Amino acid sequence: MAALVMGQSAPAEALRASSESIGITARDPIPAEWKNLTSLRVLPERPRQNNDVRILAHCPVAANHAVVGSTAFTLKGSRRLYREVGAGLSDRGLARRSVSISYYALLGHHEVHMKCVKVTIDQKTRFRKIRVISRCSVPLLVRRFRIAQFFA
Structure with a gap:
């Protein structure tokens, strides 16, 4: 292990060493491998039917737009x-969007x-x-609308 800098504890030194080993620097805290991943949440x-869902997306840096679609929308x-909605991406490839699930959406x-x-x-x-550039998909389960959810 490298010599400890004055005022720095051993756990802090170990954390810095482990972050350097996976490619994280002080200037750019995101590893280079993670920038090319595609994820959707x-x-x-x-x-339930008649609810809003929040879509959180991450695309590779090469992309500048995300198209999200489902039969639930x-x-x-x-x-x-089938309905598609678009989401613009930030410089880091992140996007968020709110989409309504209709009261008439099919269950399941x-x-x-x-x-x-x-x-x-x-x-x-x-x-x-x-x-x-890339694709991703996740499952979604639409449940029956219940008026009791507003009075619980």
Whole structure:
């Protein structure tokens, strides 16, 4: 182990050494391998009909947009069974979005799919070029609406 700096304890030195071994520096606290991971989380995981869910997404840094879709996000009166919503990404590849689950959504198991895409636009012709960078999906269970949940 390296010599201890004055005023630094042994656990702090061990923590610094272990963080350097996985690629974390003081300037950039996120390891380089983690920047290329794709992850998706939907909270709560077992929502009821007529609830809102929060979508937390992480895409690789190369992507600039995330498209999240599911059969649980259908709208009232719409004939479409599958609905996609977009979420813009920050510089670090993070996004959050709130989506409503309709009162008329089908009960049971649904899949939530996410595509991380790189969108480039030709300014002269206004043509968009969309390239899929990565994909991810998570399960979602929609439960029956109960009025008693508001009075408990």
